[in-house]
Amino acid sequence: MASSLGAAVAVRSAPRHRVDAPVVATAADLALLGRPSTPAHDLDRHRRLLAVADGRIAYYVDDPGPGVDVPAIVWLHGLPLDARAWDAQRAHFHGRSRNVFVDLRGCGASDRIPAGTRDVTGLYVADLKRLFDRLDLHGDALVGFGVAGHVGLRFAALYPDAVGRLVVINGSPRFRRGAGWPWGIDDAGIRQLDAAWASGGPAGLIDAMLDPGRVLRDVTAVEVAVISARFRAMAARTGAATLTAFLDGISRDDDRDLLPAITAATLLVTSPIGREVPPEVGLYLRHHIAASLLAEIPGADHFVFATRPRLVNLLLDQFLLRHAPLTLPLPREGHRER
Template sequence: MTELPLLLLHAFPLDARMWDLVRAPLAERLRLITPDQRGLGRSPLPETDREPSLDDAARDVLALLDRLELDEVVLGGCSMGGYLALAVLKAAPERVAGLVLIDTKAMADTPEAAENRLKVAERAEAEGVQGWLADAILPNLLHNQEPAERVRELIDAQSPAGVAWAARAMRNRPDSLDVLRKSDVPALVVVGAEDKLTPVEEAGKMVDALDEATLVVLPGAGHLTPLEDPAGVVEAILGWFA
């Protein structure tokens, strides 16, 4: 597995810069790929009348693999990036040699969470994202507040249209536990001990659904462990690869 590239998909509503603190130490040992997802960071939002779906974002990832001439990768993601990784696994399991699931879950949204995502999408389209989105979600994103200003900068930099599309796509995603049960790939599951959004219990459900899974719980970290405990994330990933 050490010869396979690692492709990491970022969280919502951020972009690939969320991996900056883990990029260099991982890249010393692995071929690392960290794309922006559609509508976020530097990735454009395609014009389409289709209902937002992570299935379309999964096709973006597969198209990227085709352009890079990669038959398979170890596929990872944090939060929304994990949801997208599971969508890729469902669409093309032969392209996924392993999973790195960070602060994410396989369950669909509860009705309350789905309603909140719709409110985020509608407000982003009406008002943009600056001045309210970071304030609304930072308390749940971080336990360790040290990276709060950097996270705020990343949120404020996102396209309102991209944020709205991603929120709706996450709202529409199905339960993916069966995707994990049908998979036979090895997996690393990383979660912050203080994660409020995708807590340790949700990580445990994914581990239970997988045939071969390693669980790493990082103490003192919340939902964005690559920013709150980058050394812990790097150690977990490199140790698992080894």
């Protein structure tokens, strides 16, 4: 193991070594996640719209102001969320970087996915390229979670000059199991999601995607209620076509052949109890992306950026802003690092 964040985070550049120390989200974590908007952190007041092919996307620039030289970070949410999912990260990185939060097409305030779109990942990548060009971003940082981590992998492979540092949180080059790929959603899982859609429509599919028994097993019932309420408010603005885009399109992607083309320094963040993207996927990515590190957050489930915000923020801070070795002092005796 190359280095470690004490007993809290395992950081790897070689074969996997599990760390089983439990990490429990604190009340402060949840207060941060559910904090009321303030003028400095009100996302809507930073909204801008960008014309893209067959529509517009919404993005939000949290900029420390003219004359302040800080790096730029582009943040991409997963499904069925929107840019508000990054509240805890927005609070942490405010004033320390030029933060650009994006609503993917079909989510938040962005326009819907155009009818007949076959390659939704390709659409997201094209939108992202348009945004990078509009903001004159070259060699800057890109952070993606879940489906957006998948988008980030393809974008970094196709446009290596655009991305200097890449963070993939529980993302995968392929989401469905198949020949030579034993991880991710199997046929039974797809049938369950299809059945949820057939019986309950968009609401039924959202219930399945946000089922706490699958994706929020690392927090208490009270914490589940807080996080679920926020996530469902975002999901309510997600178009039906966006939800089915994962089942019918994105989940069928296989971008493994693109991974060797990624030249950006890459941080892979995984959750050891995650079912949507098992931690073995992170190990696979580590071995196929040349300049990569693998960090596992012990005891964390799929939405680790929301359930373990302090650890994730510290990890991203060191990697994106300080370009420092990913290390932390060991916690004090009897003290659990959060």
